[in-house]
Amino acid sequence: MKLLKKYYQIAAVGLMTAVMISACGSDPNSPGVEYMPDMYRSPAIEAYVDYNYPDSSTVRQAPENSIHRGYKPYAYPNTNEGYEMAGEDLSNPLDLNEKTLEEGKVLYTSFCAHCHGKKGKGEGSITNAIYGAVPSYADETPNRRGNRSMSELKEGHIYHTIMYGLNAMGPHSSLIRENDRWKIVAYVQTLQGKDPLSNTSEESTEEDAMAMNAADSTNTNEITE
Ligand code: HEC
Numbered sequence: 546m547k548l549l550k551k552y553y554q555i556a557a558v559g560l561m562t563a564v565m566i567s568a569c570g571s572d573p574n575s576p577g578v579e580y581m582p583d584m585y586r587s588p589a590i591e592a593y594v595d596y597n598y599p600d601s602s603t604v605r606q607a608p609e610n611s612i613h614r615g616y617k618p619y620a621y622p623n624t625n626e627g628y629e630m631a632g633e634d635l636s637n638p639l640d641l642n643e644k645t646l647e648e649g650k651v652l653y654t655s656f657c658a659h660c661h662g663k664k665g666k667g668e669g670s671i672t673n674a675i676y677g678a679v680p681s682y683a684d685e686t687p688n689r690r691g692n693r694s695m696s697e698l699k700e701g702h703i704y705h706t707i708m709y710g711l712n713a714m715g716p717h718s719s720l721i722r723e724n725d726r727w728k729i730v731a732y733v734q735t736l737q738g739k740d741p742l743s744n745t746s747e748e749s750t751e752e753d754a755m756a757m758n759a760a761d762s763t764n765t766n767e768i769t770e
Pocket of ligand 1: 653656657658659660661675676677678679680688689690698702703706707711712713714715717729730733
């Protein structure tokens with residue numbers, strides 16, 4: 546009985562060896578016997594396989610100047626001119642309300658407060674000497690660029706600073722999404738002592754009032770005519 550079992554074992558090993566040997570051919574590039582070849586040889590074009598395209602790859606080079614999905618280019622360069630232009634051109638695209646300001650505060654607390662301080666006075670918890678000169682947002686003295694005080698920074702200046710950083714402050718563009726950057730900008734404005742929810746500076750209120758007066762007078766003219 547024992548002997549018979551041994552024979553079976555020897556026969557099984559022999560059979561398996563025969564199957565394995567038969568799977569190998571003389572051609573080193575041949576995959577041998579394939580079980581259900583359709584499973585591995587799909588008719589679809591596969592990545593990284595040379596199908597004799599001119600640049601010999603199925604992973605095509607993106608055309609020049611193409612922009613990857615989900616990325617929004619920022620048109621202002623990291624120069625003083627770019628900073629000034631951003632300050633002139635950019636305005637908060639969000640529909641601001643109490644909720645967005647509250648979210649701005651949470652984001653500010655995570656990303657900025659350790660250097661700039663909870664109240665934006667430059668008294669964050671980081672005490673390393675290289676961050677020793679964090680200015681207060683409400684400061685009236687001119688900052689290092691643009692000869693403008695921190696309290697005078699417009700929303701575009703603040704946004705630009707979040708994008709590129711400045712000296713000891715690193716860029717935050719890859720850390721914070723666009724909408725969240727604008728929420729932070731609005732919150733920083735409150736720390737400057739402004740009210741971003743009112744959304745009109747004194748100048749524009751005056752201009753608006755003049756425009757409205759002009760419109761009123763034309764209206765009255767129309768009615769009297
Ligand atoms: C690692 C510390 C650090 C962090 C984090 C940081 N800042 Fe700053 N920030 C600084 C320092 C230092 C300066 C002053 C740079 C200078 O004038 O050389 C500065 C300057 C600024 C200025 C003035 C720029 C100008 O035009 O003069 C603004 C606005 C500002 N930060 C906003 C932010 C906001 C918003 C965040 C969060 C998203 C933030 N910072 C995060 C350190 C930091």
